[in-house]
Amino acid sequence: MNAIEVNNLVKRYGKIEAVKGISFKVKEGEIFGLIGPNGAGKTTTLRIVATLLQITEGEVKIFEYDLKKDADEIRKIISYLPEDAGAYKNLTGREYLRFIAGFFDGEEIVEKGIKIADLGRRIDDKIETYSKGMTRRLLVARALMNSPKLAILDEPTTGLDVINAQEIRKIIQKIAKDGTTVLLSSHNMLEIEFLCDRIALINEGKIIEEGNPEELKRKYSARNIEEVFTEVVS
Amino acid sequence: MIGGTMEEAQKKPLIGIVDNDNGVFSSITKNVTKSMAEVIYDESGEKVDEGLEILKEKGGTALFLMPENFTYNILNNISAVIHVYWIMKGAGIMDMVSSDVVENIMYQINQKISEILIEKGKMNSSFVLSPIKKEETTIFKGKEMEGISPSTIGNILSSQSTTVPIIMMIIIIMAGGMVISSMGMEKENKTLETLLTLPVRRSSIVFGKIVGSAIVGLIMAIVYMIGFSYYINSFQQSMEINLAGYGISLNFFDYVLIGISVFFSLLSALSLCMVLGTFAKNYKSAQTLTVPVSILAIIPMFIIMFKDFDTLPFTLKIILFAIPFSHPMMAMRSLLFKNYFIVIAGILYVAIFAFILIMIAVWVFKTDKLITGRIKSPRKFFMRR
Ligand SMILES: Nc1ncnc2c1ncn2[C@@H]1O[C@H](COP(=O)(O)OP(=O)(O)O)[C@@H](O)[C@H]1O
Ligand SMILES: [Mg+2]
Numbered sequence: 001m002n003a004i005e006v007n008n009l010v011k012r013y014g015k016i017e018a019v020k021g022i023s024f025k026v027k028e029g030e031i032f033g034l035i036g037p038n039g040a041g042k043t044t045t046l047r048i049v050a051t052l053l054q055i056t057e058g059e060v061k062i063f064e065y066d067l068k069k070d071a072d073e074i075r076k077i078i079s080y081l082p083e084d085a086g087a088y089k090n091l092t093g094r095e096y097l098r099f100i101a102g103f104f105d106g107e108e109i110v111e112k113g114i115k116i117a118d119l120g121r122r123i124d125d126k127i128e129t130y131s132k133g134m135t136r137r138l139l140v141a142r143a144l145m146n147s148p149k150l151a152i153l154d155e156p157t158t159g160l161d162v163i164n165a166q167e168i169r170k171i172i173q174k175i176a177k178d179g180t181t182v183l184l185s186s187h188n189m190l191e192i193e194f195l196c197d198r199i200a201l202i203n204e205g206k207i208i209e210e211g212n213p214e215e216l217k218r219k220y221s222a223r224n225i226e227e228v229f230t231e232v233v234s
Numbered sequence: 235m236i237g238g239t240m241e242e243a244q245k246k247p248l249i250g251i252v253d254n255d256n257g258v259f260s261s262i263t264k265n266v267t268k269s270m271a272e273v274i275y276d277e278s279g280e281k282v283d284e285g286l287e288i289l290k291e292k293g294g295t296a297l298f299l300m301p302e303n304f305t306y307n308i309l310n311n312i313s314a315v316i317h318v319y320w321i322m323k324g325a326g327i328m329d330m331v332s333s334d335v336v337e338n339i340m341y342q343i344n345q346k347i348s349e350i351l352i353e354k355g356k357m358n359s360s361f362v363l364s365p366i367k368k369e370e371t372t373i374f375k376g377k378e379m380e381g382i383s384p385s386t387i388g389n390i391l392s393s394q395s396t397t398v399p400i401i402m403m404i405i406i407i408m409a410g411g412m413v414i415s416s417m418g419m420e421k422e423n424k425t426l427e428t429l430l431t432l433p434v435r436r437s438s439i440v441f442g443k444i445v446g447s448a449i450v451g452l453i454m455a456i457v458y459m460i461g462f463s464y465y466i467n468s469f470q471q472s473m474e475i476n477l478a479g480y481g482i483s484l485n486f487f488d489y490v491l492i493g494i495s496v497f498f499s500l501l502s503a504l505s506l507c508m509v510l511g512t513f514a515k516n517y518k519s520a521q522t523l524t525v526p527v528s529i530l531a532i533i534p535m536f537i538i539m540f541k542d543f544d545t546l547p548f549t550l551k552i553i554l555f556a557i558p559f560s561h562p563m564m565a566m567r568s569l570l571f572k573n574y575f576i577v578i579a580g581i582l583y584v585a586i587f588a589f590i591l592i593m594i595a596v597w598v599f600k601t602d603k604l605i606t607g608r609i610k611s612p613r614k615f616f617m618r619r
Pocket of ligand 2: 039042044
């Protein structure tokens with residue numbers, strides 16, 4: 001079964017056309033990366049898949065649910081980590097995970113979240129005292145603790161130092177192994193080739209190339225995805 | 235409207251006189267009255283009821299009745315009585331102005347007569363200084379109340395019925411501010427997007443935020459009510475007058491109506507704030523957005539303090555009725571005089587108002603306007619600073 005099917009998706013903000021008729025499919029259990037420069041339309045696409053934005057044209061299916069009709073059902077099986085997301089600062093990490101767990105079934109997932117976040121004793125400190133890396137770990141934990149069928153992560157490692165970024169990539173790989181499908185975005189073309197099973201290169205609202213990172217490098221005789229991107233654009 | 239009200243205040247009051255004495259002093263009294271007021275009814279005999287009818291029709295303020303023994307008593311060193319029948323139109327501060335003028339006429343009559351008595355060499359000083367005794371009956375909203383003046387009634391009513399407006403205003407501003415800033419905080423902390431992808435219905439988010447602040451608002455209301463009722467009780471005991479003795483009091487059903495009115499008014503305030511809150515970009519802009527709500531809450535409070543709904547010009551009546559926060563503020567006074575129509579009509583209006591606003595808020599949450607921020611004109615209007 002396909003986890004995501006996007007067909008000729010168009011999104012306009014008033015006159016600005018941010019996404020210009022893109023199509024792609026993500027298989028269940030895959031880590032799929034949407035790679036492209038700033039302003040390419042990654043966030044817009046992810047927000048649509050995450051039920052936040054309305055579709056201008058085209059169609060999107062998540063595990064066979066039609067996004068236009070079944071948004072409420074889709075929200076039960078996805079989780080979304082927004083680009084530069086935040087948490088309620090006056091809560092502690094544990095309280096925040098508990099608050100979110102309240103929207104799902106149970107208390108057990110809080111324990112799982114605490115394990116993913118791996119903040120040690122700091123989990124009981126106020127979020128406002130956390131560093132950027134700690135906050136991001138907490139938010140990733142929040143997004144993954146309920147074992148969603150589909151995790152949508154918008155630039156999950158952007159702005160983090162090498163160590164923190166690596167930690168988060170490991171977490172993502174682990175949950176994918178456990179069966180969660182991952183759709184993520186990044187403008188960092190180097191990190192992504194090690195993480196994703198398949199990628200789509202997006203530029204100015206259009207998907208310009210798609211495939212397995214290794215295949216793409218071979219196809220364009222490139223050393224890395226950055227070179228692939230330059231090749232394709234030129 | 236202020237101009238109109240001022241003119242009204244400067245106009246001479248319309249007075250009626252029933253003179254059953256037809257003596258020297260009753261005609262002196264009449265002359266003083268005529269110099270200060272416009273006397274539109276002047277008869278003798280059993281004419282009080284007829285005079286009051288005419289005064290009511292023409293918007294008169296009071297009727298003076300001088301009994302047969304008026305001049306006789308004064309000549310015999312006995313206080314003479316003028317019975318004043320007040321036609322009270324409203325209990326707002328502005329409604330009281332004409333009765334103040336009439337009080338002044340009474341004072342001048344007393345002065346004039348004591349001057350004459352002193353010239354004639356009358357020496358019983360306590361009598362000479364105050365030869366006229368005033369007895370009064372106030373007619374207000376179809377009730378005749380003996381032994382009480384409009385200003386006393388006005389004082390009691392205003393202490394009772396300014397409580398609700400003040401409390402309502404505080405609650406609307408505070409609870410409404412909570413709703414708006416919670417939206418501002420969601421945007422500032424970047425938590426709104428996460429919230430909107432959780433498996434929770436949009437309407438539940440709207441209701442959750444509204445109910446949360448409504449509970450805080452109602453708790454505040456109760457705390458303030460208890461505080462104010464202590465204050466008012468001490469105030470009323472010192473006045474030693476109880477309007478309940480005149481049948482002006484609230485029963486259990488009235489309190490239930492006030493409660494319902496407060497509830498719907500709070501609900502519409504909070505849903506209005508919810509809609510406004512969707513324009514908030516961050517905590518600071520949320521604070522700015524509370525201003526229109528505060529103004530809407532303050533306007534009816536002031537109008538009601540100065541004038542009764544009944545005595546307002548037509549356009550102001552419409553404005554007051556249209557502002558949803560007016561209704562609980564007006565409810566207490568209307569109910570004291572068993573004017574159920576305006577109270578129930580107000581509750582219906584406010585309930586519909588709240589319902590529509592909640593629907594709008596839910597609709598905004600169902601579209602992607604909260605994320606894209608594409609609700610243009612009001613933002614431009616409020617945000618430019
Ligand atoms: N709310 C919005 N209103 C208008 N234009 C927007 C809005 N959000 C994004 N855009 C525009 O859409 C395009 C794609 O943006 P985005 O999806 O955020 O790109 P990316 O995430 O790849 O950096 C950009 O040109 C951006 O300016
Ligand atoms: Mg982006």
